[in-house]
Amino acid sequence: MTGEIHNGRSVAGDLDLSTDVVIVGSGASGAVVAAELAEAGQKVVVLEEGGHHLPAAMGAMRPSESLRHVWRAGSMTAAIGIGDSPVINVMMGRAVGGSSLLTGGVCFRIPEHKLVHWSTTLGLTELTPAKLEPYFDAVERAIHVETVPETARSRSTVLYEDGARKLGYRLTPLRRNTRGCEGRSKCNFVCPHQAKASVDLTYLPRAVAAGAEIYADCRVSRVVPHGGRAVGVSGRLLDADGHKRGHLMVRARRVVLAASAWYTPLLLWNSGIGRGSGVVGRNMTLHPSLRVIGEFDEEVRGWHGALQSAYSDAFLAERLTLVSAFVPTSILAATMPGAGPAFMARADRIRHLGVFGGMIHDEGGGRLHRGLGREPWVTYRMARADRAALSRLIRILADTWFAAGARRVYLPVFGLEGLDPSALATLNLDRIPASRIECTSQHPLGTCRMGTDRAHSVVNQDGETWDLPGLYIVDGSTFPTSLGVNPQLGIMAMAARAALRMLDRPLPAAV
Numbered sequence: 001m002t003g004e005i006h007n008g009r010s011v012a013g014d015l016d017l018s019t020d021v022v023i024v025g026s027g028a029s030g031a032v033v034a035a036e037l038a039e040a041g042q043k044v045v046v047l048e049e050g051g052h053h054l055p056a057a058m059g060a061m062r063p064s065e066s067l068r069h070v071w072r073a074g075s076m077t078a079a080i081g082i083g084d085s086p087v088i089n090v091m092m093g094r095a096v097g098g099s100s101l102l103t104g105g106v107c108f109r110i111p112e113h114k115l116v117h118w119s120t121t122l123g124l125t126e127l128t129p130a131k132l133e134p135y136f137d138a139v140e141r142a143i144h145v146e147t148v149p150e151t152a153r154s155r156s157t158v159l160y161e162d163g164a165r166k167l168g169y170r171l172t173p174l175r176r177n178t179r180g181c182e183g184r185s186k187c188n189f190v191c192p193h194q195a196k197a198s199v200d201l202t203y204l205p206r207a208v209a210a211g212a213e214i215y216a217d218c219r220v221s222r223v224v225p226h227g228g229r230a231v232g233v234s235g236r237l238l239d240a241d242g243h244k245r246g247h248l249m250v251r252a253r254r255v256v257l258a259a260s261a262w263y264t265p266l267l268l269w270n271s272g273i274g275r276g277s278g279v280v281g282r283n284m285t286l287h288p289s290l291r292v293i294g295e296f297d298e299e300v301r302g303w304h305g306a307l308q309s310a311y312s313d314a315f316l317a318e319r320l321t322l323v324s325a326f327v328p329t330s331i332l333a334a335t336m337p338g339a340g341p342a343f344m345a346r347a348d349r350i351r352h353l354g355v356f357g358g359m360i361h362d363e364g365g366g367r368l369h370r371g372l373g374r375e376p377w378v379t380y381r382m383a384r385a386d387r388a389a390l391s392r393l394i395r396i397l398a399d400t401w402f403a404a405g406a407r408r409v410y411l412p413v414f415g416l417e418g419l420d421p422s423a424l425a426t427l428n429l430d431r432i433p434a435s436r437i438e439c440t441s442q443h444p445l446g447t448c449r450m451g452t453d454r455a456h457s458v459v460n461q462d463g464e465t466w467d468l469p470g471l472y473i474v475d476g477s478t479f480p481t482s483l484g485v486n487p488q489l490g491i492m493a494m495a496a497r498a499a500l501r502m503l504d505r506p507l508p509a510a511v
């Protein structure tokens with residue numbers, strides 16, 4: 001018996017369903033759990049706030065259209081910097097497939113040293129490298145993780161590697177979840193060739209084939225408890241513009257939250273769950289990231305090649321990971337300084353630009369707060385060591401571009417013109433207020449962290465909340481620390497593990 005993807009916007013009246021398991025969120029983690037449980041014979045309903053768009057239609061959207069239909073809030077979500085911290089633009093997806101639709105495809109396992117820290121220092125004995133290995137293997141097979149061939153590198157990345165070699169460090173090929181990638185650098189706006197194996201092309205079709213019912217345009221507001229257990233969720237059906245329509249109620253024997261580190265804490269707050277721990281919505285890590293642009297005499301045309309193809313962990317001891325990433329030219333133009341003729345002259349030089357980025361393996365400092373309406377607001381107090389790491393990251397990227405032969409670099413600092421090597425040498429990056437540094441994040445994590453006791457964590461090692469039996473959290477909010485690498489593969493492997501732990505325990509009786 002196959003299931004279906006339903007558009008909530010076309011459902012007449014209210015939605016009232018009963019099922020074995022209800023999953024909130026259809027992104028990287030929700031899709032994995034939906035497939036695993038449905039394939040094991042459980043009746044699964046997935047509720048997704050965003051709309052459902054066919055892969056070819058999403059891939060054909062202009063970036064401005066994609067921002068409106070597939071990205072959350074047109075990519076305007078931000079963490080407000082407190083003290084000497086930058087404002088960090090936090091990007092997320094909002095559609096059937098979640099943020100998985102927007103990734104650059106980069107896949108890293110959770111680094112072994114992280115798992116050793118989690119399993120020994122933090123006492124999460126079930127999360128050893130050996131115990132997680134089968135889940136990584138299974139997810140990598142399911143989403144076709146492959147090494148990006150050197151031939152797929154853009155000229156931008158080749159030039160950067162040349163500079164890195166001259167400075168004594170190397171780049172390593174990235175692994176990505178792609179099949180037949182033609183190197184069109186459009187991954188962040190959904191691959192036009194369906195070459196990126198996002199969950200709408202992998203786990204969700206598997207879930208539907210096994211009978212799962214997925215409902216788009218369904219915003220869950222709270223978890224419904226009864227007799228000391230989670231027994232369902234309630235919320236609203238939305239129209240195509242995201243406005244509230246009918247009511248929804250799904251009764252279930254088990255409830256799974258996969259709404260992301262940004263939204264799962266809200267669902268707990270709305271439902272009065274997890275208050276005792278005092279950590280719901282706290283400890284958010286973001287992997288603050290930035291890019292530095294190098295300008296060359298030659299035509300680089302960095303958009304020819306895989307969007308992301310190589311990385312360097314040479315600065316891991318300083319908690320920095322360097323990752324190649326080109327950006328669509330329209331967005332690249334918008335990051336250039338100046339106005340009027342000066343800006344136009346720079347825009348003319350776009351084909352001469354190389355781009356390389358990096359992220360900080362941050363200590364946390366992010367915190368969600370309840371807003372007046374539905375949206376939370378988020379503050380981020382960057383640790384002093386992380387602020388110093390920001391300067392260091394900018395300096396490494398800029399020095400490498402100059403070693404590669406760049407004439408000028410453009411730093412992610414508002415109000416700063418392009419710099420030649422002597423101007424960079426005299427610049428004290430630590431003295432620039434962090435509020436002038438342009439930072440982004442695609443990796444919010446940690447707001448409902450996993451732990452070994454209810455006083456300091458929200459879920460146990462199975463992902464079940466301490467406060468409400470039958471309620472599981474499987475998204476990136478459960479990560480106890482940041483990773484220092486892109487998290488989708490780690491989130492999916494942890495979700496696969498949580499699904500199998502659920503299957504180990506009989507479903508409770510329906511109420």
Ligand SMILES: Cc1cc2nc3c(=O)[nH]c(=O)nc-3n(C[C@H](O)[C@H](O)[C@H](O)COP(=O)(O)OP(=O)(O)OC[C@H]3O[C@@H](n4cnc5c(N)ncnc54)[C@H](O)[C@@H]3O)c2cc1C
Nearest residue numbers: 025027028029049098099103104105106220475476486488
């Ligand atoms: C632009 C971009 C590029 C990225 N590139 C990479 C990369 O190259 N490699 C990598 O490893 N990671 C990358 N990431 C990060 C990766 O996509 C996320 O870490 C991962 O998808 C998080 O999984 P999740 O299940 O926690 O949340 P998501 O995938 O974000 O899914 C959460 C879903 O829940 C839905 N939802 C939220 N609230 C509700 C509610 N109340 N009711 C119903 N539904 C709700 C959301 O609409 C969303 O669809 C990128 C992210 C972005 C945005």
Ligand code: SF4
Nearest residue numbers: 181182184185187191
């Ligand atoms: S680089 Fe282009 S072809 Fe390859 S996955 Fe990204 S968008 Fe698709």
